[in-house]
Amino acid sequence: MSISLSRAEAWSELSRAHTGIFTTLRSDGVPIPLPVWFVTIGERIYLSGPGRTKKFVRVRHDPRCSFLIESGERWSELQGVLVTGKAHLVTDPKLLARVADALSAKYAAYRTRRSAMPDATKRHYEVEQATVEIIPDDRILSWDNARLNLG
DSSP states (O other): OOOOOOHHHHHHHHHHOSOEEEEEEOTTSOEEEEEEOOEEETTEEEEEEETTSHHHHHHHHOOEEEEEEEEOSSGGGOEEEEEEEEEEEOOOHHHHHHHHHHHHHHHGGGSOOGGGSOHHHHHHHSSOEEEEEEEEEEEEEEEEGGGGOOO
16 A cells, blocks of 8 residues: 555645645755745745845755655544755746745735734845746655554
8 A cells, every 4th residue: 555645646635735845955065954935936935034044045056956745643544745845936926926926825814914024034034035936856655554544
């Protein structure tokens, strides 16, 4: 019995997940995993943030990346999807607008109002934004331990 999700199931789980772990590579090859908010459009993953942050700098230097979502508390509930692929910065204005709208719709209830933010936080986020598109490799690693039916 396989515990793997089908491609459609994996993308469904990716679409529903709240937070993902985006891993990029430092120039010395050390992987740096960071939690991020994201959206999926088609079979692509998008995330945005202040363009000067190091995750975007790392993408410019080395496009190789991975993206992980997981859920479950008990071993028998563990489920995850891991994609590897290449990331690049999005420049197409129509796609940028589509991603911004999707991120706003998904996370509106979780965002802090600008007026409630400390000034330093406002300054951090009130800079030029960057958006990354992750183009996954063909292979997706996934698992759903509930499929083991251990009783």
